[in-house]
Amino acid sequence: MTQTVMKIDDLHLSFPVSRSLLDVVQRKPGKSVNALNGVSLELKQGETLGVVGESGCGKSTLARCIVRLYAPTSGQIHFEDENIFGAAARKDRSYNRRVQMMFQDPYSSLNPRMSTGDILAEALRVHQMRPENEIAGRVEELLELVRLPQDAAEKLPHEFSGGQRQRIAIARALAVEPEVLIADELVSALDVSVQAQVVNLLLELQERLKLTILFVAHDLRLVRHVSNRVAVIYLGRIVEIGDSETLFSAPSHPYSRALLSAAPSLDPDDKGVAIQLEGELPSPLNVPSGCPFHVRCRHVTAQCRTVVPALRALEGRGEVACHHAEEINQHA
Amino acid sequence: MTDHPILEVENLCTTFSRGGTALPAVRDVSFALGKGHVQGLVGESGSGKSVTLRSILGLARHYGEVSGSVRWQGQELTSMSERQLRKIRGREIAMIFQEPMTSLNPLLTVGTQLTETLKAHTDLGRRARRDRAIEMLDHVGIPAAASRLGEYPHQFSGGMRQRVMIAIALAASPKLLLADEPTTALDVTIQAQILDLILKLADEMSMGVVLVTHDLGVVAQTCDTVSVMYAGRVVEQGDVRQVLQTPRHPYTEGLMRSVPQDVPPRTQLYSVPGTPPSLFSLPEGCAFAPRCQSAGPACQTARPTLQDIASGRQTACFNPLPATQEDAA
Ligand SMILES: Nc1ncnc2c1ncn2[C@@H]1O[C@H](COP(=O)(O)OP(=O)(O)OP(=O)(O)O)[C@@H](O)[C@H]1O
Ligand SMILES: Nc1ncnc2c1ncn2[C@@H]1O[C@H](COP(=O)(O)OP(=O)(O)OP(=O)(O)O)[C@@H](O)[C@H]1O
Ligand code: SF4
Ligand code: SF4
Ligand SMILES: [Mg+2]
Ligand SMILES: [Mg+2]
Numbered sequence: 335m336t337q338t339v340m341k342i343d344d345l346h347l348s349f350p351v352s353r354s355l356l357d358v359v360q361r362k363p364g365k366s367v368n369a370l371n372g373v374s375l376e377l378k379q380g381e382t383l384g385v386v387g388e389s390g391c392g393k394s395t396l397a398r399c400i401v402r403l404y405a406p407t408s409g410q411i412h413f414e415d416e417n418i419f420g421a422a423a424r425k426d427r428s429y430n431r432r433v434q435m436m437f438q439d440p441y442s443s444l445n446p447r448m449s450t451g452d453i454l455a456e457a458l459r460v461h462q463m464r465p466e467n468e469i470a471g472r473v474e475e476l477l478e479l480v481r482l483p484q485d486a487a488e489k490l491p492h493e494f495s496g497g498q499r500q501r502i503a504i505a506r507a508l509a510v511e512p513e514v515l516i517a518d519e520l521v522s523a524l525d526v527s528v529q530a531q532v533v534n535l536l537l538e539l540q541e542r543l544k545l546t547i548l549f550v551a552h553d554l555r556l557v558r559h560v561s562n563r564v565a566v567i568y569l570g571r572i573v574e575i576g577d578s579e580t581l582f583s584a585p586s587h588p589y590s591r592a593l594l595s596a597a598p599s600l601d602p603d604d605k606g607v608a609i610q611l612e613g614e615l616p617s618p619l620n621v622p623s624g625c626p627f628h629v630r631c632r633h634v635t636a637q638c639r640t641v642v643p644a645l646r647a648l649e650g651r652g653e654v655a656c657h658h659a660e661e662i663n664q665h666a
Numbered sequence: 667m668t669d670h671p672i673l674e675v676e677n678l679c680t681t682f683s684r685g686g687t688a689l690p691a692v693r694d695v696s697f698a699l700g701k702g703h704v705q706g707l708v709g710e711s712g713s714g715k716s717v718t719l720r721s722i723l724g725l726a727r728h729y730g731e732v733s734g735s736v737r738w739q740g741q742e743l744t745s746m747s748e749r750q751l752r753k754i755r756g757r758e759i760a761m762i763f764q765e766p767m768t769s770l771n772p773l774l775t776v777g778t779q780l781t782e783t784l785k786a787h788t789d790l791g792r793r794a795r796r797d798r799a800i801e802m803l804d805h806v807g808i809p810a811a812a813s814r815l816g817e818y819p820h821q822f823s824g825g826m827r828q829r830v831m832i833a834i835a836l837a838a839s840p841k842l843l844l845a846d847e848p849t850t851a852l853d854v855t856i857q858a859q860i861l862d863l864i865l866k867l868a869d870e871m872s873m874g875v876v877l878v879t880h881d882l883g884v885v886a887q888t889c890d891t892v893s894v895m896y897a898g899r900v901v902e903q904g905d906v907r908q909v910l911q912t913p914r915h916p917y918t919e920g921l922m923r924s925v926p927q928d929v930p931p932r933t934q935l936y937s938v939p940g941t942p943p944s945l946f947s948l949p950e951g952c953a954f955a956p957r958c959q960s961a962g963p964a965c966q967t968a969r970p971t972l973q974d975i976a977s978g979r980q981t982a983c984f985n986p987l988p989a990t991q992e993d994a995a
Binding site for chain 1: 708709710711712809810813814817821822823824825826828829847850851852853854855856857858880881882883884886887906907910911920921922924925926927929931932933934935936937938941942
């Protein structure tokens with residue numbers, strides 16, 4: 335059946351925080367931001383895995399680890415059974431080509447002085463995708479693939495609208511024929527109609543090219559629409575993961591429920607019943623003991639304060655990291 | 667309603683020039699904002715929303731040509747000297763810029779940037795400024811605020827940087843907030859918290875708000891009125907309920923239809939066909955005509971102007987959509 339293309343195991347990453355002079359004088363120990371606290375997941379061939387969660391919970395850090403912009407403090411990522419941080423994989427540059435990241439703001443990641451055609455041609459040359467005499471033809475093909483007009487090749491990035499620039503970034507990522515796309519807030523800056531166009535294009539290309547996509551976004555309607563599976567991250571840990579429709583129609587983890595209930599309705603009269611999160615906001619500087627959500631959870635018990643709940647399958651739902659998932663969902 | 671508007675924008679036009687050709691980025695934008703009123707601004711990428719805000723604040727005139735009138739509590743801002751404007755900016759009128767990455771100084775700590783703002787715009791002492799800075803970061807949901815004041819912007823996540831921008835804008839308790847996509851990089855729970863904070867300030871401190879956003883859910887939940895922009899012009903505006911529930915302009919209706927709601931998962935979404943026109947070569951008639959399903963011959967040659975179609979409701983369209991379902995039948 336569906337093959338696993340990428341396997342992430344118990345990924346941890348902490349960033350040291352610069353100590354203030356006072357801390358140094360007082361010999362306080364250095365602190366660190368624990369951005370990832372044991373993320374494990376599998377990406378399956380041809381699927382879209384949506385990733386949602388609180389701002390600052392580690393989504394971009396995870397994405398950046400996958401494309402090796404950050405090295406994890408511990409844990410492993412295997413791509414087709416090869417450790418991507420291992421010596422052999424580091425020497426082999428094909429990984430950089432096969433796994434492509436698309437950034438939120440294509441304007442700052444596209445060279446403003448290079449024409450679209452040159453940007454695409456450069457990507458093709460760097461990874462030696464085509465012999466020199468076929469490059470022009472391939473650039474044309476790519477522009478057509480993302481439905482940009484042929485005269486787009488001569489234009490500079492600023493001569494395009496936001497949506498078109500986003501498509502240039504997609505074309506560049508696709509130029510090197512990747513198998514996995516990491517899309518971090520890919521469409522957040524676009525108006526809904528252009529968002530719809532980009533999403534349509536992604537779905538279509540995924541079908542045709544059998545792409546595997548990790549889709550990070552805050553727009554829950556959009557994530558629900560594009561994803562096969564969804565992972566909910568809280569303070570650097572996956573608290574729930576499972577089939578997208580199941581998770582969205584019946585979230586099981588108390589944090590997932592609160593998150594989904596906060597999505598603003600399109601109806602001005604429907605003020606919704608957002609589940610209020612109580613307690614202080616958690617800090618990755620000081621991750622709570624036990625269940626990381628326990629300081630804000632209505633269902634907290636003594637066990638939650640000390641024992642970290644493991645991710646486990648819940649009948650009829652996905653996998654959930656909560657000691658009391660059964661009881662909580664029974665009363666729902 | 668807006669009996670005593672604090673902000674009156676009339677026929678605001680902003681033109682840039684690129685390689686000798688005029689680029690009409692904003693055309694004839696007019697609206698009035700009362701105390702504590704929240705006005706939404708939505709529309710296609712590149713339709714002139716950010717330029718409208720920059721023109722109100724007197725920033726666009728440095729690199730473009732601005733005409734029309736912007737009256738702030740009775741004073742004309744468009745003709746005001748830069749020195750006078752600087753006293754109003756940040757203190758009375760604050761702006762949250764669209765790009766939190768580029769509007770924070772990468773070389774200064776977050777704490778310094780906040781306290782500098784307070785130093786420039788309030789009479790608070792050193793100690794009080796630090797306390798206020800922590801309080802503001804706390805308000806916008808930055809956990810362990812006190813211990814992160816000494817960090818630099820690159821050590822914050824995208825959404826955290828955006829929250830710092832919001833804290834800076836709100837720190838001096840402005841009377842008018844111009845917010846350009848303030849919550850796009852935030853998760854929905856923090857978004858709800860920040861929108862609540864903005865609404866609370868609007869209510870309790872009578873702060874007026876102009877809110878630019880792509881999220882129609884945010885518009886529905888926060889705004890009193892909304893203007894929809896297309897190719898530099900307002901094509902529809904009015905009460906938020908009326909505009910979202912019974913859009914009369916075909917572009918507004920297209921936007922509403924593009925939201926992925928009640929569509930089978932992983933199927934193609936509706937999107938307004940075609941692409942927006944280049945501002946260099948706008949069609950002679952209605953700018954939306956090449957993409958409009960209701961377009962008739964008149965639309966190709968004449969440009970529709972904003973007309974009152976109901977009380978407080980305006981549309982710029984020769985063939986507006988029917989007002990109710992019954993009319994449609
Ligand atoms: N280079 C860095 N140095 C220090 N801390 C960092 C760095 N990058 C990220 N962090 C911290 O790691 C945590 C997770 O950040 P990350 O960017 O992964 O969040 P995110 O889930 O993508 O959030 P958002 O939705 O706001 O983009 C945050 O607390 C952030 O401050
Ligand atoms: N400084 C400038 N010089 C020249 N043209 C500009 C400048 N700033 C904006 N423009 C142009 O003015 C038009 C309107 O831009 P604006 O930034 O207001 O769009 P927007 O509605 O905010 O779009 P988005 O939703 O993508 O942010 C665009 O065509 C843009 O390219
Ligand atoms: S483990 Fe306990 S604290 Fe954590 S989510 Fe479940 S009930 Fe709440
Ligand atoms: S004026 Fe004509 S082209 Fe323009 S929106 Fe109305 S019907 Fe469409
Ligand atoms: Mg991020
Ligand atoms: Mg803008």
